[in-house]
Amino acid sequence: MTAALLDVTGLSKRFGGLQAISDLALRVGEGEIVALIGPNGAGKTTAFGLISGFLTPDAGAIHFRGRSITGLPPHRVCALGLARTFQIMRPFPRLSVLRNVMIGALGRHADPRAAAARAGAVLEELGLAAKAAEPAGSLTLSERKRLELAKALATEPVLLLLDEVMSGLTDRETERLVGEVRAINARGVAILLIEHVMRAVMSLAQRVVVLDYGERIAEGRPEEVANDPRVIEAYLGDERL
Numbered sequence: 001m002t003a004a005l006l007d008v009t010g011l012s013k014r015f016g017g018l019q020a021i022s023d024l025a026l027r028v029g030e031g032e033i034v035a036l037i038g039p040n041g042a043g044k045t046t047a048f049g050l051i052s053g054f055l056t057p058d059a060g061a062i063h064f065r066g067r068s069i070t071g072l073p074p075h076r077v078c079a080l081g082l083a084r085t086f087q088i089m090r091p092f093p094r095l096s097v098l099r100n101v102m103i104g105a106l107g108r109h110a111d112p113r114a115a116a117a118r119a120g121a122v123l124e125e126l127g128l129a130a131k132a133a134e135p136a137g138s139l140t141l142s143e144r145k146r147l148e149l150a151k152a153l154a155t156e157p158v159l160l161l162l163d164e165v166m167s168g169l170t171d172r173e174t175e176r177l178v179g180e181v182r183a184i185n186a187r188g189v190a191i192l193l194i195e196h197v198m199r200a201v202m203s204l205a206q207r208v209v210v211l212d213y214g215e216r217i218a219e220g221r222p223e224e225v226a227n228d229p230r231v232i233e234a235y236l237g238d239e240r241l
């Protein structure tokens, strides 16, 4: 495996009586694409919250680029080059698409013109340039998914955490977003993605980690994991899919 960019060990998080994450170990190498899959409620989004600093772990260590980020607040984690998207998207609906993306870019570029240029370049890359002046609230679901990705990309991450960015999209929209994610990765950005769309997982991920009830139940190459009886029982055979 390549040098670990992200190295999570012994990660645990409890909400009241619910153990949402139990002793989780997870690594993402430089430039790698890793998928995190599992049934609804498995703890995937919680894991993202812990890694990105939005939630504080009860136990465990998170190292990013060789330094501990355990317990750091989100803006510090982001400044180090780790950005996430949110499963529940909340753009500022009345602000323009460009302004929404600029908010991410301002963390890197104090000069608003430089931030606007960066935001414009990201919108171009994601095929949203024509929508730059539109209010974010006017976008379609597919465009809002790409806006969410653009906001994260504008912070210039080396590791991008994507939380179900393909869900609810048509096959064509999914295919397009898969291509965009692949292009972002080709620029050297490592990606950890939570995804239920197995076609996207199989075509993008080099490695898949499967969570169930907060525990890692399997890990391996996509085709290995897809044929693992425990994974089929816990997730792939699940009619909730």
Ligand SMILES: Nc1ncnc2c1ncn2[C@@H]1O[C@H](COP(=O)(O)OP(=O)(O)O)[C@@H](O)[C@H]1O
Pocket: 015, 018, 020, 038, 039, 040, 041, 042, 043, 044, 045, 046, 047
């Ligand atoms: N802030 C919270 N407070 C209490 N329970 C939570 C909170 N966030 C998540 N949970 C619970 O933790 C479990 C894991 O949730 P989540 O990480 O969102 O799962 P996933 O993303 O895999 O669907 C669920 O049972 C969920 O209801």
Ligand SMILES: [Mg+2]
Pocket: 044, 045, 046, 087
């Ligand atoms: Mg989730």
